[in-house]
Amino acid sequence: MQACGHLPPEVKELFRTLGIDPRKEGEISQIMDNEDGTHFYGAFYHIVGKIIDGPELWVPTTKAGDVSSPHFGSHQGIKALI
Numbered sequence: 001m002q003a004c005g006h007l008p009p010e011v012k013e014l015f016r017t018l019g020i021d022p023r024k025e026g027e028i029s030q031i032m033d034n035e036d037g038t039h040f041y042g043a044f045y046h047i048v049g050k051i052i053d054g055p056e057l058w059v060p061t062t063k064a065g066d067v068s069s070p071h072f073g074s075h076q077g078i079k080a081l082i
Helices: 001-006 007-016 071-075
Strands: 027-031 039-042
Touching: none
Parallel strands: none
Antiparallel strands: 027 039
């Protein structure tokens, strides 16, 4: 993934902290072609673990058993990127 070389330092640090190689995505999709000829992609990374300590980021949704993490970006300092 050539785009990984252009990630902001904060995002690279998040990947490093989580032990994820950003070049090894779990799933990637082309979202759209931009007018300037470039492409917009989205990627997913699958991680497994247990949060031992820190702010409560997961909140229940209206669907039974589902959770969301609407405040994750603001706690990681990358709110504008999410």
